[in-house]
Amino acid sequence: MRKLIRWLGHHRLTLVFTLLGLVLFLFIIVPLAKMLLSSVSEPDIFLDTITDPQVTGAIWLTLYAALIATLAGFLLGIPLAYFLARHDFPGKKLIEGLIDVPIVVPHTAAGIALLFVFGRNFAVGKAFGALGIEFIDSTAGIVIAMLFVSIPFLVNSAKDGFKEVDVRLERVARTLGASPWQTFLRVSFPLAWRSILSGSIMMWARGISEFGAVIILVYHPMIAPVLVYERFEAFGLDYARPVAVLLIIVSVLVFIVLRTLAHRGERL
Amino acid sequence: MIDIRNLCVELGRFALRDISLKVETGEYFIILGPTGSGKTVLLETIAGICPCRSGQIWLDGRNVTGLSPDTRQVGIVYQDNALFPHLSVRENIIFGLRMRRTRPRELKSKLEGVVQLLGLGPLLRCWPATLSGGEKQKVALARAIVTSPEILLLDEPLGALDPETRENVQQELRKLHTGLAITVLHVTHDFEEAMTMGKRLAVIGEGALKQVGTTEEVFRRPNSEFVARFVMTRNIFRGTVARKFDGATVFRTGSLELISETVVSDGGCHASIRPEDVLISVEPARNGGWNSLPSIVTGIVDKGSILNVTVSLPPDLVCMVTRHQAAEMGLRVGQPVWVAFSPSSVHLFKG
Numbered sequence: 001m002r003k004l005i006r007w008l009g010h011h012r013l014t015l016v017f018t019l020l021g022l023v024l025f026l027f028i029i030v031p032l033a034k035m036l037l038s039s040v041s042e043p044d045i046f047l048d049t050i051t052d053p054q055v056t057g058a059i060w061l062t063l064y065a066a067l068i069a070t071l072a073g074f075l076l077g078i079p080l081a082y083f084l085a086r087h088d089f090p091g092k093k094l095i096e097g098l099i100d101v102p103i104v105v106p107h108t109a110a111g112i113a114l115l116f117v118f119g120r121n122f123a124v125g126k127a128f129g130a131l132g133i134e135f136i137d138s139t140a141g142i143v144i145a146m147l148f149v150s151i152p153f154l155v156n157s158a159k160d161g162f163k164e165v166d167v168r169l170e171r172v173a174r175t176l177g178a179s180p181w182q183t184f185l186r187v188s189f190p191l192a193w194r195s196i197l198s199g200s201i202m203m204w205a206r207g208i209s210e211f212g213a214v215i216i217l218v219y220h221p222m223i224a225p226v227l228v229y230e231r232f233e234a235f236g237l238d239y240a241r242p243v244a245v246l247l248i249i250v251s252v253l254v255f256i257v258l259r260t261l262a263h264r265g266e267r268l
Numbered sequence: 269m270i271d272i273r274n275l276c277v278e279l280g281r282f283a284l285r286d287i288s289l290k291v292e293t294g295e296y297f298i299i300l301g302p303t304g305s306g307k308t309v310l311l312e313t314i315a316g317i318c319p320c321r322s323g324q325i326w327l328d329g330r331n332v333t334g335l336s337p338d339t340r341q342v343g344i345v346y347q348d349n350a351l352f353p354h355l356s357v358r359e360n361i362i363f364g365l366r367m368r369r370t371r372p373r374e375l376k377s378k379l380e381g382v383v384q385l386l387g388l389g390p391l392l393r394c395w396p397a398t399l400s401g402g403e404k405q406k407v408a409l410a411r412a413i414v415t416s417p418e419i420l421l422l423d424e425p426l427g428a429l430d431p432e433t434r435e436n437v438q439q440e441l442r443k444l445h446t447g448l449a450i451t452v453l454h455v456t457h458d459f460e461e462a463m464t465m466g467k468r469l470a471v472i473g474e475g476a477l478k479q480v481g482t483t484e485e486v487f488r489r490p491n492s493e494f495v496a497r498f499v500m501t502r503n504i505f506r507g508t509v510a511r512k513f514d515g516a517t518v519f520r521t522g523s524l525e526l527i528s529e530t531v532v533s534d535g536g537c538h539a540s541i542r543p544e545d546v547l548i549s550v551e552p553a554r555n556g557g558w559n560s561l562p563s564i565v566t567g568i569v570d571k572g573s574i575l576n577v578t579v580s581l582p583p584d585l586v587c588m589v590t591r592h593q594a595a596e597m598g599l600r601v602g603q604p605v606w607v608a609f610s611p612s613s614v615h616l617f618k619g
Contacts, residue, residue, distance in 0.1 A: 168346055168350045172344060174317065186367075
């Protein structure tokens with residue numbers, strides 16, 4: 001007993017922090033676990049749900065649209081992240097702040113803002129319409145909504161990754177005959193890859209969970225979060241819950257696989 | 269040959285001002301200066317990494333001022349070697365050859381040449397993170413020279429190494445320089461390293477060249493207080509030229525008069541005396557010549573093989589004696605002693 005008291009005395013900080021961490025962990029895990037268990041307790045509804053083509057279609061659309069948004073974010077965000085990591089200029093803080101705005105803005109408001117640019121009655125929307133790309137009630141609309149709200153995760157993570165790359169490595173590469181493009185592709189990008197991958201996974205995950213911005217632009221075709229909302233409104237909790245559970249299971253599985261792959265790369 | 273003409277560089281608040289310097293082809297030249305003096309900026313400007321505001325840089329008769337780093341034929345090695353951590357030793361070394369699209373056969377022969385020269389064979393498959401400091405520096409050297417640059421720029425290449433490894437890498441550098449007959453510009457803040465490695469050097473401070481000359485010249489005849497302090501002269505006195513006679517100058521500081529062989533114009537000037545040029549004894553020098561002065565020991569600092577002994581003339585004068593000499597004389601603080609130094613050891617300068 002005396003030993004235990006002495007041990008507790010020595011490890012007071014660890015103990016307090018562990019307890020506080022446990023409270024947070026339970027706060028996250030209990031609602032999810034309870035929803036999962038209550039769904040399993042009604043296997044008939046759950047089985048009907050996972051074989052329902054509307055549900056599986058919505059989940060695939062969610063994963064697919066988030067992936068396209070991430071790829072677009074990758075293409076547009078990496079150059080910006082590199083530029084911000086390597087250059088100092090007046091107004092840089094402002095630009096960095098603006099990139100974070102989608103995190104702060106309520107996502108329904110973000111959807112309305114996008115509607116004012118990509119809607120059929122507005123210039124950009126009309127221009128894309130002329131090319132046959134519509135953003136209202138289309139997959140393209142889902143993609144831009146997901147892109148808008150989740151791009152800060154990729155840009156910020158990639159920027160931090162590039163900042164960690166010692167600028168002298170790039171300088172040495174240049175003296176060794178590498179062009180600026182070669183230096184970026186052979187030195188900066190591979191060295192920042194871990195952060196870029198991590199940011200991409202976060203962006204993709206954030207895209208999957210998006211609801212507010214998407215529903216303003218696109219009600220049909222339905223992504224999974226919209227379907228959950230629709231079923232909850234139309235049929236009640238019992239029919240919304242299995243869709244939510246399925247979405248969570250699929251997302252968590254994909255998320256774990258990607259994280260594991262990224263972590264394995266880290267050890268190599 | 270490196271020919272720098274009136275080079276000016278501005279980097280935020282820091283600036284290199286009006287740098288002019290010539291380094292002969294095949295020379296091993298040292299740039300010596302304290303931290304923040306602009307040594308690295310100068311190297312990076314020569315390499316084309318930092319843009320210059322005005323002036324010109326000529327490398328082997330070619331004006332490279334406006335050229336990008338990849339076209340200058342310059343190799344650079346940093347203090348912490350800057351090896352690419354995501355590439356193996358082999359891939360690090362051949363990086364430059366790959367960038368220059370060297371043919372496989374030529375690539376192989378160049379790699380073998382440099383690996384043999386620096387004895388890197390067993391390390392080729394290793395990753396930089398697993399190498400010792402000396403090994404990393406050798407790999408960085410191999411990477412810099414494998415592309416056969418005309419100029420090799422070394423930015424404090426020995427700074428992060430332990431004394432034993434430092435000596436090994438020094439030998440490798442000498443071997444490389446002799447074997448490749450390459451022009452080397454070696455930057456350091458360590459005067460002993462400068463004396464060991466180069467025959468000529470430039471002292472840089474606050475963004476400007478303070479003195480250029482042979483190591484012996486800078487060591488013996490610093491042209492300013494800045495250089496004198498930086499080359500560890502220790503004894504620097506401010507005073508005036510009292511009078512001149514028979515090619516000698518009498519320098520006065522306070523009530524002390526010193527005889528010097530240096531010829532300077534009348535007026536205020538500095539005198540410097542290297543600690544190792546001062547003889548210390550318990551009796552007056554037999555010839556009783558010039559600059560033989562009574563004094564009192566005011567401090568002794570043990571430096572291992574030697575002792576730094578401070579005596580008060582006044583002013584204070586630092587001398588160096590071996591441990592053996594100190595024991596023979598029974599040196600202790602408060603002891604009256606005699607110090608002597610020849611007029612050729614008293615260097616006068618205006619700066």
